[in-house]
Amino acid sequence: MKEVIENTKERMKKCITALESELGSIRAGRANPTVLDRITVEYYGTPTPINQMASVSVAEARILVVQPYDASQLKAIEKAIQASDLGINPTNDGRVLRIAFPQLTEDRRKELCKQVSKTCEESKVAVRNVRRDGMDKIKAKKKANEITEDDVKEAEKDIQKITDKFIEEVDKIGEAKNKEIMSI
DSSP: OHHHHHHHHHHHHHHHHHHHHHHHTSOOSSOOGGGGTTOEEEETTEEEEHHHHEEEEEEETTEEEEEESSGGGHHHHHHHHHHSTTOOOOEEOSSOEEEEOOOOOHHHHHHHHHHHHHHHHHHHHHHHHHHHHHHHHHHHHHHTTSSOHHHHHHHHHHHHHHHHHHHHHHHHHHHHHHHHHHHO
C-alpha cells in the first residue's frame, strides 16, 4: 500500500516538473534562454534542440544571444526561431543571432495569463488522473484481499491529502507566473 502512495506522489512531482518546464518556455518579456528549449533545428537529418547546438546566453535584460557551435548552422537556427510560435525575429550578424524581446502589450500580457491558466488547469487534470490511478490500484488490492477496508479508507485519505497539496502547488506556480507576466 505504501508503495502505491509513494508511486502516486512521484508521478505527481513529475506533473509539477512538467508544468514548471512548460511555464518556463512562455515568454514573459524578459530574456530567458528556456524559451528556446522547445525549438528544434534540422541538424544533419535529425531534429535537434537549439540549446544542444548553440550557446544561448542573456546579453541584456531583453536580449538573448545565440552562438552556434557550428557556424554553418546559423541560418538554420534563424529560420527555426522565425518559424516558431515566439513571434520574434532574430538579427543575424554573421557570427551570432541576437534576439530582442519587445515590451509586452497589455493585450499580450492578458493572452499569456490565459495561456498560463490553461496550462495550470491541464496540470491539475494530470494530477487528478494520477490520483485516480492510485485509487484504482488501492481498490484492486482490496479486491484481491491484500488489504482491509480500513486500509483502503486510510490510503484514499492519504492520496487525497497528497493530491490537495499538489493542486495547491500548481495554483501557487500559476499565480507566480501570472504575477511575473503582469509586472514586467
